[in-house]
Amino acid sequence: MRRLRIALGVALVLVLAALGALVPAGLPDARILGYDAAEIALWAADDARRARAAGPVLALDMILPALLAAFLLTLLPQGWRWGAPLAYAAVDYAENLTLRAFYAGFPDGAALSPWASTLTQAKWAALGVALVLVVAGRGGLRGAA
Numbered sequence: 001m002r003r004l005r006i007a008l009g010v011a012l013v014l015v016l017a018a019l020g021a022l023v024p025a026g027l028p029d030a031r032i033l034g035y036d037a038a039e040i041a042l043w044a045a046d047d048a049r050r051a052r053a054a055g056p057v058l059a060l061d062m063i064l065p066a067l068l069a070a071f072l073l074t075l076l077p078q079g080w081r082w083g084a085p086l087a088y089a090a091v092d093y094a095e096n097l098t099l100r101a102f103y104a105g106f107p108d109g110a111a112l113s114p115w116a117s118t119l120t121q122a123k124w125a126a127l128g129v130a131l132v133l134v135v136a137g138r139g140g141l142r143g144a145a
Contacts, residue, residue, distance in 0.1 A: 029096070029099060029120050034117035040113045053100065065093055098115055
């Protein structure tokens with residue numbers, strides 16, 4: 001299990017580094033508090049950003065949820081706690097697909113932005129819960145002292 005955890009951790013760092021290199025200003029879905037339709041429209045108005053979002057960024061952003069969830073699962077005991085990383089991954093995939101439809105110029109794309117923002121916030125909340133469960137399962141802050 002230790003080797004798997006290390007391999008997943010290394011792969012996770014590489015994917016995050018590649019995303020950071022492709023989109024140095026960040027992606028809207030990295031905004032914990034979400035965004036409004038005007039903010040996402042400004043981001044999507046840049047043809048180069050939209051092309052990256054539909055190509056290499058989409059590919060990496062579709063790998064990231066599974067990779068991060070798998071890494072978190074290696075840190076948690078089997079059971080109900082696995083729900084948080086799995087919920088994170090499911091919401092992140094829904095968010096990714098919603099944002100990509102917006103970037104692709106889907107006819108009702110502007111109507112999707114509030115939904116995408118809600119999914120972004122939910123994704124971060126689920127990830128936060130998963131991280132709390134990992135810390136709590138490892139003895140919390142007392143175990144680190």
